[in-house]
Amino acid sequence: MRTKIIATIGPASNSPETLTRLIQNGVRIFRLNFSHGDASMFTDLIALLRALEKEHGVPLTLLQDLSGPKIRIGELREGTITLDQRDRVVLGPSGSEMVRDLPFIPFDNPPIMETLEVGDKVVLSDGVLQFVITEKLPLGAFEMECQNNGILTSRKGLALPGKPVRLPAMTDKDKRDLRDGLALGVDACALSYVQTPEDILTAKAIIREAGKNIPVVAKLERQNAVDRLEDILEVTDVVMVARGDLGVECPLPMLPAMQKRIIRACNRAAKPVIVATQMLLSMVNNPAPTRAETTDVANAVLDGADCVMLSEETAMGKFPVETVSFMVEIAKQAEEIQFEAQKVRPPDDEKGTPDFLAYSACLLAEKTQADAIVSHSMSGSSARQLSARRPRQIIYALTPDPEALRGLNFSWGVKPEGVNKALSGHLERAEYFIETCPLLPEGSNVVITAGQPKPGAKARGTNLVKIYRK
Missing domain, CATH: 2.40.33.10 (PK beta-barrel domain-like)
Structure with missing residues (x-):
């Protein structure tokens, strides 16, 4: 499966046994909802997830979801x-x-x-x-x-549907929670009620002050954020189509088309995009989803979503593991339809060299029926460019940076892998990975992308595309 699943952790899923089963079913991103508490509530949970990460040998991404300036009424006298x-x-x-x-x-x-x-x-x-x-x-x-x-x-x-609400996206609680979350070791931050690019830059400044470089997820929940999508895409790392509040802000009949336009813009910008809210909501109480829900998940995948997110379904539902299993199977079926109808996506004409190098690598993999693509990238940017082209092949993204490694869990079709740091050359690391990877049998054809500098020079990004036969 290429589409990534985000599972929200709550009382229904915070045990070692349930978390283990979610990991075994393919969950690599776990959402920590800070709307109902502070960092002290997540200390033990984060330690448990790090222990499970080590036990299963896979990078897990812990997504801190900040509460934002939720506008609420007060206490009703009558209750x-x-x-x-x-x-x-x-x-x-x-x-x-x-x-x-x-x-x-x-x-x-x-x-x-x-x-x-x-x-x-x-x-x-x-x-x-x-x-x-x-x-x-x-x-x-x-x-x-x-x-x-x-x-x-x-x-x-x-x-207030259609009315701009001039409130900063980050409250004092959010800033405190973000600093505390960074100290605990979260891998990404989701910013609620984003309205402007400056909201994202505020969060990024706090992250830099802490000496970190984790991705920021812009949650689109207001119409004026959608109106400024292109500006927000310039500065954010990931986008979430948060359909709950967005469906209140705009007329519901507009929401499906809005979702498609947001996803299309994110795909063009090579920025991962998450579709969230009520994806399999009936499974909070039922062991199987409705037909409408299965179609909704499949359509999100066909639209081009990198990730689909579960909220109440895994946080408080009766069937968290079964919900993930259903989502996996729905996504797999949708991806097969995607491959039948779609060729490798070319970049827009105005795009630069990295986009066309990624397109060339994916086109080469398609024409030669390669078994995989291996991308060595320090920041993960090359792997995200490859992901945006939607190749059939799995993209093994090699990076020595732990923050980049976990950030790549958001990208469709990307399997993040650490590298052998004893080897200095990026191409050498890629070839070593192919030779030692048990998932690539002898005789496999693999397309490699890497930054191979001149002897004695410093690497400056991807400049090489190569076919390697194992």
Whole structure:
């Protein structure tokens, strides 16, 4: 399987036995959700995953998912409010409860309240309840009309579809969590509610201060982030199509096309892209997915996703291992269809030498029916370029850098491998790997890409493509 699976760890999956089975089923990226706690909650779990990494002899990537500035209502006085279509409520700061004799929803967020206007749409509880603002009231409150039926409870999320929300993506808690996570040894950081490239650069500055160089994942959850996708792609390392909040921000009928456009842009930029949210959600309680869910996962793979992510399914579901097994089989079937219908992807005309070298290597592997591609890369960039071309062959990515090694788990079709540092030449390391790799039998044809400098000169990136016969 070329598509990577990200599994969120929670009470259903944090035991050594379950984690072992997830690794055996192909999971190489584990998501640590910092929305409900801090680094102290993950100390033992990270130590356990590092022990399992060593035991199984595979690089595991620990993805720290920061909570971001989630906008929430306060505590409801009644605890729960049952609403019918056309019911009216008051949304306002503490102290405005009595401006009108209607159910009151507390919301103490002055920067957001100052932007609200009559006619704005307000969505609560991840899209379950939808309102329209009908009147501005004294004391900074607003009257709203409910557009559907539902139940509202305390501390639910609030979204303003189509309205830019000017809040920094990193809260003080996020900055503290990131520093603590880096000290614990996380391998990647996911940034929630990204809106601008500056949000990514803020996280990268903290990572550099800690002496690290781990990838940053930009979670696209707001329309204005999608509007600035090309700018964000310039600075981010990975993109996540976070369909939960994005599906609240934009009309749901637009979401499939938006997903495809985001993935296409990421593929063109050779940046790994993750599709997340409710992929096999029914398996939280059921041992098999729905037909619609299997189609959704397959379509994400066919769209060009590098990774597909499981959240509640593995964090709190009854069947975490079975869920991963289903996802593996769905992805494998989709990949076969992909290979039937698609040739090696050429780069755009304006791309540079690295893109065309990667394309040449993949084209050579296709025409010679090579058994694999082996890429030696210090940063992992060459392997990501190869991955973006979507060759049929597995890409063995050799690197001496542990951070680059684990970062390559995000890239489609890439199998990260450490190198024999006793050998100095990149080509020599690649050939040694081929000769000692049990997965490449005698007589295998392998395409190699490497940076082979002139004698006495320093390597400056990939400049060699070669066919090697074992």
